[in-house]
Amino acid sequence: SIAAEGRGAPPCRPxxxxxxxxxxxxxxxxxxxxxxxxxxxxxGRGGLMQFECSNPSxxxxxANGVLYAARTLQRSTLPVSPLLITASDAAxxxxxxxxxxxxxxxxxxxxxxxxVMSKDLKEIAFPPRNMDSQLxxxxxxxxxxxxxxxxxxxxxxxxxxxxxxxxxDKNRSLRYSVTGPGADQPPTGIFIIDPISGELxxxxxxxxxxxxxxxxxxxxxxxxxxxxxxxxxxxxxVIDMNDNRPEFTHQIWNGTVPEGSKPGxxxxxxxxxxxxxxxxxxxxxxxxxxxxxxxxxxxxxxxxNNKTGGIITVAAGLDREKVPQYTLIIQxxxxxxxxxxxxxxxxxxxxxxxxxxxxxPEFTAETFFGEVPENRVNVIVANLTVTDKDQPxxxxxxxxxxxxxxxxxxxxxxxxxxxxxxxxxxxxKPIDYETSRTYVLTVEARNEVxxxxxxxxxxxxxxxxxxxxxxxxxxxxFEPNPKFVRLEEGxxxxxxxxxxxxxxxxxxxQQTIRYSKLxxxxxxxxIDTNTGRITTIAILDRESPYVKNNLYNATFLATDNGIxxxxxxxxxxxxxxxINDNAPRVSPQEVEICEKPDPNAxxxxxxxxxxxxxxxxxxxxxxxxxxxxxxNWTITRISGDYAQVxxxxxxxxxxxxxxxxxxxxxxxxxxxxxxxLRIKVCQCDINGDCTDQQHIMAAGxxxxxxxxxxxxxxxxxxxxxxxxxxxxxxxxxxxxxxxxIDPEDDVRDNILKYDEEGGGEEDQDYDLSQLQQPDTxxxxxxxxxxxxxxxxxxxxPEPQYPMRSAAPHPGDIGDFIHxxxxxxxxxxxxxxxxxxxVFDYEGSGSTAGSLSSLNSSSSGGDQDYxxxxxxxxxxxxxxxxxxxxxx
Numbered sequence: 001s002i003a004a005e006g007r008g009a010p011p012c013r014p015x016x017x018x019x020x021x022x023x024x025x026x027x028x029x030x031x032x033x034x035x036x037x038x039x040x041x042x043x044g045r046g047g048l049m050q051f052e053c054s055n056p057s058x059x060x061x062x063a064n065g066v067l068y069a070a071r072t073l074q075r076s077t078l079p080v081s082p083l084l085i086t087a088s089d090a091a092x093x094x095x096x097x098x099x100x101x102x103x104x105x106x107x108x109x110x111x112x113x114x115x116v117m118s119k120d121l122k123e124i125a126f127p128p129r130n131m132d133s134q135l136x137x138x139x140x141x142x143x144x145x146x147x148x149x150x151x152x153x154x155x156x157x158x159x160x161x162x163x164x165x166x167x168x169d170k171n172r173s174l175r176y177s178v179t180g181p182g183a184d185q186p187p188t189g190i191f192i193i194d195p196i197s198g199e200l201x202x203x204x205x206x207x208x209x210x211x212x213x214x215x216x217x218x219x220x221x222x223x224x225x226x227x228x229x230x231x232x233x234x235x236x237x238v239i240d241m242n243d244n245r246p247e248f249t250h251q252i253w254n255g256t257v258p259e260g261s262k263p264g265x266x267x268x269x270x271x272x273x274x275x276x277x278x279x280x281x282x283x284x285x286x287x288x289x290x291x292x293x294x295x296x297x298x299x300x301x302x303x304x305n306n307k308t309g310g311i312i313t314v315a316a317g318l319d320r321e322k323v324p325q326y327t328l329i330i331q332x333x334x335x336x337x338x339x340x341x342x343x344x345x346x347x348x349x350x351x352x353x354x355x356x357x358x359x360x361p362e363f364t365a366e367t368f369f370g371e372v373p374e375n376r377v378n379v380i381v382a383n384l385t386v387t388d389k390d391q392p393x394x395x396x397x398x399x400x401x402x403x404x405x406x407x408x409x410x411x412x413x414x415x416x417x418x419x420x421x422x423x424x425x426x427x428x429k430p431i432d433y434e435t436s437r438t439y440v441l442t443v444e445a446r447n448e449v450x451x452x453x454x455x456x457x458x459x460x461x462x463x464x465x466x467x468x469x470x471x472x473x474x475x476x477x478f479e480p481n482p483k484f485v486r487l488e489e490g491x492x493x494x495x496x497x498x499x500x501x502x503x504x505x506x507x508x509x510q511q512t513i514r515y516s517k518l519x520x521x522x523x524x525x526x527i528d529t530n531t532g533r534i535t536t537i538a539i540l541d542r543e544s545p546y547v548k549n550n551l552y553n554a555t556f557l558a559t560d561n562g563i564x565x566x567x568x569x570x571x572x573x574x575x576x577x578x579i580n581d582n583a584p585r586v587s588p589q590e591v592e593i594c595e596k597p598d599p600n601a602x603x604x605x606x607x608x609x610x611x612x613x614x615x616x617x618x619x620x621x622x623x624x625x626x627x628x629x630x631x632n633w634t635i636t637r638i639s640g641d642y643a644q645v646x647x648x649x650x651x652x653x654x655x656x657x658x659x660x661x662x663x664x665x666x667x668x669x670x671x672x673x674x675x676x677l678r679i680k681v682c683q684c685d686i687n688g689d690c691t692d693q694q695h696i697m698a699a700g701x702x703x704x705x706x707x708x709x710x711x712x713x714x715x716x717x718x719x720x721x722x723x724x725x726x727x728x729x730x731x732x733x734x735x736x737x738x739x740x741i742d743p744e745d746d747v748r749d750n751i752l753k754y755d756e757e758g759g760g761e762e763d764q765d766y767d768l769s770q771l772q773q774p775d776t777x778x779x780x781x782x783x784x785x786x787x788x789x790x791x792x793x794x795x796x797p798e799p800q801y802p803m804r805s806a807a808p809h810p811g812d813i814g815d816f817i818h819x820x821x822x823x824x825x826x827x828x829x830x831x832x833x834x835x836x837x838v839f840d841y842e843g844s845g846s847t848a849g850s851l852s853s854l855n856s857s858s859s860g861g862d863q864d865y866x867x868x869x870x871x872x873x874x875x876x877x878x879x880x881x882x883x884x885x886x887x
Contacts, residue, residue, distance in 0.1 A: 082101045
């Protein structure tokens with residue numbers, strides 16, 4: 001076996017006899033069965049030790065150190081991770097921890113568990129089911145307890161930790177080695193072992209905050225590399241040292257607390273962390289308030305829970321209006337707040353005192369004054385100012401105003417100005433100076449939210465508003481308006497209808513009123529400017545288009561002499577009663593029938609502008625003249641309003657006939673009238689529809705349509721005339737532009753009628769010597785006026801340019817042309833582009849004689865002139881003369 005040998009005899013140190021236990025338990029453990037008894041070395045300390053188990057749901061440990069099963073456990077339900085047994089000293093609050101690994105018995109019998117090594121070579125016995133029965137002991141292997149190494153050790157290095165020895169080194173030489181993180185795995189080089197002596201040493205300072213423990217494995221081999229012992233596990237724990245200060249998670253903490261909060265009210269929690277081991281005093285933090293600013297009303301307004309960091313109030317008197325904010329300096333210290341050994345750090349806690357409605361609004365004055373003109377609405381009369389110590393623009397500061405007295409009719413309101421918090425006394429209903437000259441209002445101011453408990457409304461929250469009403473010149477008014485008058489139509493001019501007078505509401509002003517007419521559509525009335533008496537200036541006619549539903553409306557104006565003058569309007573409604581003043585007329589006034597009417601009767605009625613009983617029933621009668629009316633027609637009364645006109649004869653020629661009919665109404669004084677019925681007689685088809693075209697035109701086309709048709713015909717004739725004139729003018733221009741060439745003229749004259757300008761450079765190789773100049777030169781005077789080429793300049797005075805010389809030799813046309821070309825090249829007025837030169841001389845004759853003699857094929861018969869047909873219609877005559885056959 002392999003053992004670890006320590007150096008020297010260390011002094012007694014309190015703790016468990018074993019730091020690591022491995023206990024073999026039955027495959028099935030019943031509830032309440034004892035499993036193991038831990039032993040604690042107290043080194044003579046007084047007081048009782050308290051034991052705790054890390055898995056209290058499955059196991060419990062008594063004060064004597066015996067571990068029991070808290071419930072029935074099976075092999076499959078055993079915890080995989082080791083149990084942690086903690087021993088605490090009630091007096092010093094020190095703690096010690098041991099690890100217990102539970103291994104089922106079946107795994108030990110099957111050899112699935114490696115031998116267990118122990119420091120003191122003691123055996124671990126299985127505890128019996130009954131504590132009184134004899135304990136059965138079993139042998140265990142060697143174990144190396146965890147090695148504790150403090151962090152940040154100053155050396156010297158390497159520093160020996162433990163020596164590894166094997167029982168086999170007595171017979172042969174062995175070599176020792178360690179493997180694992182910190183040895184041959186990253187971070188490498190931290191631990192080294194002497195291969196011969198087996199001394200395990202640490203090579204550099206350790207940092208618990210970086211790596212808290214190392215798990216190494218020790219090996220023992222012979223010189224041939226054969227393993228002589230099973231590898232053993234070495235656990236190296238890094239012991240924490242207080243090398244880290246507490247750190248607050250925030251440097252500035254913000255919290256709020258309502259003003260007036262009672263002592264014990266929670267404010268906020270501050271938190272700090274320490275990288276040291278929180279299970280030791282190195283990482284156990286304590287909080288403390290170092291200072292408070294301001295120290296009002298006391299220096300200890302707040303306290304802090306030294307373990308949790310919770311800040312609460314401890315004193316009353318928080319008043320936002322006096323101290324809106326507190327600043328606390330908070331300290332966090334480790335070593336459980338030990339000021340001598342602990343490390344500390346500070347942070348700032350800013351506590352803002354929030355507002356509550358503990359200050360009611362108070363008016364700045366007891367009485368406010370204002371004035372307003374009468375009859376004005378939506379006018380601000382006075383501004384009510386208040387003071388409120390609460391936080392502005394919050395419900396505890398915003399004021400709400402209410403009128404509690406002096407306004408029984410509700411003529412005022414007091415809305416709040418959202419910016420200034422003032423009360424705006426506003427007129428919402430018109431005020432009459434003649435009714436009330438002053439108003440005294442009582443206004444109360446409150447906040448949008450209720451006052452806090454215990455706060456009462458002071459007297460300054462109520463004010464008086466005195467309002468003076470200013471008298472203004474008011475408009476006169478008619479009473480009643482509109483005024484209704486009932487009378488018969490036909491009233492003669494200069495008749496008095498009524499007196500339409502107005503009243504002045506300004507009783508305290510001595511003013512006069514004058515009247516005028518504002519609206520009189522039919523111009524029937526006149527009003528007296530001083531008294532308002534209304535008379536007629538024309539006959540009132542109920543049938544006038546200005547009368548609607550028997551009512552005639554006229555509007556009058558009343559104006560006082562105030563400063564400034566005021567005026568009011570009134571409407572007079574005249575209800576006109578009907579009288580029999582309109583004679584009846586036939587309706588319809590125009591009908592049409594066929595030449596042979598079937599049926600031959602026409603139904604008619606009468607139209608009367610009057611109303612009943614001055615209208616129907618009507619009496620219908622044919623007039624006596626002309627005499628043919630009664631001979632050809634007859635009239636029969638159907639009812640009181642209808643009659644029937646019938647044709648006595650069976651045939652009536654087409655045309656228009658006017659039948660005079662005498663109609664009499666039923667008025668008290670009946671009125672008669674001779675009205676003409678216009679009858680159009682036309683030819684009809686079998687369906688009884690008119691087929692006469694003249695009748696259709698007369699019936700279907702009105703005067704406007706006939707005028708439109710005539711205008712269209714006139715415009716069309718004018719367009720045709722303009723087109724004929726334009727065509728004649730165009731023919732004249734075409735004749736003027738044509739060359740005066742007949743087919744009987746000589747060949748050269750015909751060729752000049754073409755606008756050909758030559759074939760370009762390919763035409764320059766002709767032999768001009770064949771052209772012979774005629775004997776005489778034709779003067780310019782005999783050239784026809786207006787016959788010019790299209791590219792010639794217009795006939796107006798031209799600038800002087802070098803004269804073109806005459807032909808040097810009368811018989812050489814080529815020299816003549818070259819001289820003309822040279823003169824054109826030197827001409828400053830010539831265009832910059834190529835153009836056909838125009839020569840004034842075209843020749844007066846030809847040495848070849850007249851072409852008219854070429855009337856047979858006897859001369860030049862060997863020449864083929866058929867190509868002249870390709871030159872166009874102007875050469876067709878030459879082609880016929882020279883290109884034809886002997887026929």
